[in-house]
Amino acid sequence: MSQPAGTDNILELTNLSKRFGGLLAVDNVSLHIKRGEVFALIGPNGAGKTTLFNNVTGLFQPTSGSVVFDGRDITGSRPHTVARLGIARTFQNIRLFSYMSSLDNVRVGRHVRMHAKLWDSLLKLPAERREEDRVTEEAMDLLNFVGIAKQANHYARNLPYGQQRRLEIARALATDPKLLLLDEPAAGFTPQEKVELMRLVEKILDRGITVFLIEHDMKLVMGISQRIVVLDHGEKIAEGPPEEVRKDARVIEAYLGKSA
Amino acid sequence: MNEPATRRPAWLRRLSIRRIRDRDAVIYGVLLLLAIAFPSAVLYATGSSALISQAADAGTYVLLAIGLNVVVGFAGLLDLGYAAFFAIGAYTFALFSSSQLGSSPLHQSFHLPFWLMIFAALVAAAGAGALLGFPTLRLRGDYLAIVTLGFGEIVPQLSYNLPQWTNGINAIGSIDRPSLPAWITGPWAGANNIAIIQPDVCRQLTNSTKFAPCFSFGYDPIAFYVLIVITIIVAVILVGNLYRSRLGRAWMAIREDEVAAAAMGINTVTTKLLAFAIGASFSGFAGAYYGASFGLVSPDDFLFLVSITVLVMVVLGGMGNIPGVIVGALVIYFVLNSFLPALPPAVESLANTVGLGSLNNSNGNWPGLAQEIQRINFLVYGLILVLMMLLRPQGIFPSRVREQELKHVAVQDDEAAVEASHSS
Numbered sequence: 001m002s003q004p005a006g007t008d009n010i011l012e013l014t015n016l017s018k019r020f021g022g023l024l025a026v027d028n029v030s031l032h033i034k035r036g037e038v039f040a041l042i043g044p045n046g047a048g049k050t051t052l053f054n055n056v057t058g059l060f061q062p063t064s065g066s067v068v069f070d071g072r073d074i075t076g077s078r079p080h081t082v083a084r085l086g087i088a089r090t091f092q093n094i095r096l097f098s099y100m101s102s103l104d105n106v107r108v109g110r111h112v113r114m115h116a117k118l119w120d121s122l123l124k125l126p127a128e129r130r131e132e133d134r135v136t137e138e139a140m141d142l143l144n145f146v147g148i149a150k151q152a153n154h155y156a157r158n159l160p161y162g163q164q165r166r167l168e169i170a171r172a173l174a175t176d177p178k179l180l181l182l183d184e185p186a187a188g189f190t191p192q193e194k195v196e197l198m199r200l201v202e203k204i205l206d207r208g209i210t211v212f213l214i215e216h217d218m219k220l221v222m223g224i225s226q227r228i229v230v231l232d233h234g235e236k237i238a239e240g241p242p243e244e245v246r247k248d249a250r251v252i253e254a255y256l257g258k259s260a
Numbered sequence: 261m262n263e264p265a266t267r268r269p270a271w272l273r274r275l276s277i278r279r280i281r282d283r284d285a286v287i288y289g290v291l292l293l294l295a296i297a298f299p300s301a302v303l304y305a306t307g308s309s310a311l312i313s314q315a316a317d318a319g320t321y322v323l324l325a326i327g328l329n330v331v332v333g334f335a336g337l338l339d340l341g342y343a344a345f346f347a348i349g350a351y352t353f354a355l356f357s358s359s360q361l362g363s364s365p366l367h368q369s370f371h372l373p374f375w376l377m378i379f380a381a382l383v384a385a386a387g388a389g390a391l392l393g394f395p396t397l398r399l400r401g402d403y404l405a406i407v408t409l410g411f412g413e414i415v416p417q418l419s420y421n422l423p424q425w426t427n428g429i430n431a432i433g434s435i436d437r438p439s440l441p442a443w444i445t446g447p448w449a450g451a452n453n454i455a456i457i458q459p460d461v462c463r464q465l466t467n468s469t470k471f472a473p474c475f476s477f478g479y480d481p482i483a484f485y486v487l488i489v490i491t492i493i494v495a496v497i498l499v500g501n502l503y504r505s506r507l508g509r510a511w512m513a514i515r516e517d518e519v520a521a522a523a524m525g526i527n528t529v530t531t532k533l534l535a536f537a538i539g540a541s542f543s544g545f546a547g548a549y550y551g552a553s554f555g556l557v558s559p560d561d562f563l564f565l566v567s568i569t570v571l572v573m574v575v576l577g578g579m580g581n582i583p584g585v586i587v588g589a590l591v592i593y594f595v596l597n598s599f600l601p602a603l604p605p606a607v608e609s610l611a612n613t614v615g616l617g618s619l620n621n622s623n624g625n626w627p628g629l630a631q632e633i634q635r636i637n638f639l640v641y642g643l644i645l646v647l648m649m650l651l652r653p654q655g656i657f658p659s660r661v662r663e664q665e666l667k668h669v670a671v672q673d674d675e676a677a678v679e680a681s682h683s684s
Contacts, residue, residue, distance in 0.1 A: 084523030112525025
């Protein structure tokens with residue numbers, strides 16, 4: 001399956017490792033994500049999936065290996081730089097700005113695409129006002145896109161769980177990403193909500209955004225992703241289209257144990 | 261399912277939401293009216309301008325509280341050394357607008373005009389804020405508080421221990437007063453009619469050895485009062501603008517969740533640095549004003565107690581909410597400078613009227629009631645603070661935190677009403 005690196009790859013990880021003391025959380029993982037696909041990262045708890053996300057988004061510095069995004073080496077870049085270049089993410093345990101309205105949460109996401117400088121804001125210059133109006137409109141559009149426009153003025157912490165997950169996606173989309181990293185977006189969802197999430201992911205793809213997701217729910221993963229990588233104990237144990245991966249002996253072993 | 265009869269009527273709900281939303285506007289309006297009416301009212305009622313002078317001093321604290329609110333309330337950075345920037349502003353002004361530097365190793369005194377130096381003080385304090393912030397803002401929470409606490413101790417210690425520059429414990433005195441080419445006076449200031457006046461002589465801008473007719477602020481409390489009120493109005497507008505901007509949202513995002521803020525593309529270090537520098541610049545501005553209005557700058561004016569007092573004003577007023585912080589500053593200033601000093605004689609006369617006058621006499625270990633109250637003054641202050649925090653833990657006028665929660669409840673009510681009408 002592995003292909004030579006080319007410009008149609010939006011993200012390429014090469015021999016990426018992350019060590020915490022004696023623990024090798026991510027062990028020499030290489031993978032590439034093609035533009036416009038849904039790519040899933042699965043694996044048992046503690047396999048290093050979120051650590052891998054954190055290495056890509058700059059929250060952690062990889063111990064070795066490289067991260068190339070859109071033809072550009074971003075290994076060890078600071079999180080805000082990574083966001084500006086076009087990688088947005090959500091968090092496994094929702095990290096919204098609790099005491100800010102839904103609208104403000106999304107407007108914060110827009111921060112990186114805004115231009116107002118300190119003086120523009122201090123003096124509320126006309127250009128800044130126009131930008132604020134425009135951003136408010138864009139933020140409302142995004143809230144509408146994920147289906148929580150009615151909750152625009154609610155505090156993020158007061159939203160029901162499912163809407164908080166949606167708000168986090170809207171906030172990430174506000175940064176105008178080329179690549180969206182979703183960390184277990186369906187955790188704790190009802191089957192109905194999972195179906196809605198799959199529709200939302202399809203709508204995000206239609207916007208030309210590549211989706212890289214971590215998910216436990218095999219049915220959901222099999223349903224929406226083109227390719228899957230399986231991690232176990234930080235190591236890549238399988239890669240390929242869903243139907244191949246689900247038959248892979250090592251994957252079955254990792255999920256169900258050896259005797260099964 | 262909600263019983264429609266148990267819910268508040270719709271008009272009442274709407275009214276309460278409206279009331280909360282307009283609350284801040286009402287506070288601003290009342291404060292502005294009070295500020296305008298205050299000098300004439302005081303002159304009319306007491307015939308002396310002592311209270312106006314005190315109000316102008318309170319204004320300094322309002323300005324400090326507005327500045328600290330940016331750091332603590334907006335960006336969520338606990339700054340325990342805020343008085344250091346106040347000191348830096350005051351000393352910047354005092355050094356360059358008095359004869360002090362003439363007796364320093366520099367042997368050259370400067371008399372730069374107040375209107376220039378107040379901005380120099382602002383820049384100096386902001387620079388100091390950035391300088392302190394650069395290595396320390398990577399620290400979080402408690403660690404940052406400890407570092408700022410240390411900085412707040414270092415600055416007064418420096419001014420104590422560099423007497424050749426700061427005159428140490430003896431303070432820098434006879435600082436130049438601000439002046440304007442002319443001033444307008446009228447009935448509000450006790451004059452008979454409105455007139456433009458130039459009663460004094462001041463140094464010229466271009467040549468500090470030449471003098472020209474002008475209006476010197478001197479010890480005129482009304483002039484200082486007008487200056488600080490205008491400064492506060494400008495500060496409120498500027499900080500309000502920041503609050504509702506890209507930068508203000510970035511501050512709040514960092515306050516709420518620094519990791520998520522960084523993942524959304526906010527450069528957390530520079531954004532926090534800006535909060536620190538902007539907060540410090542208000543303090544520097546206030547420091548220059550303070551030096552000019554008292555004509556004396558001493559290291560004793562910038563001790564830890566000042567930092568804590570301003571922090572108390574911010575927290576008690578309603579962290580993050582500008583009108584709340586202003587009211588908090590005024591209330592605490594009043595408690596510290598009017599209520600507590602007035603307490604011993606008040607208790608004494610109360611004892612006399614209720615027939616316990618014998619308590620007022622000192623007897624053995626008993627120092628007399630007034631003296632005893634004097635001794636427990638700060639206990640009373642502490643009790644007042646504890647009581648206020650118990651009664652209003654969110655502050656006197658809290659920020660949108662509470663407002664939003666209330667609004668949320670109201671919206672839920674509305675949604676429940678819609679559901680109820682659908683199902684019935």
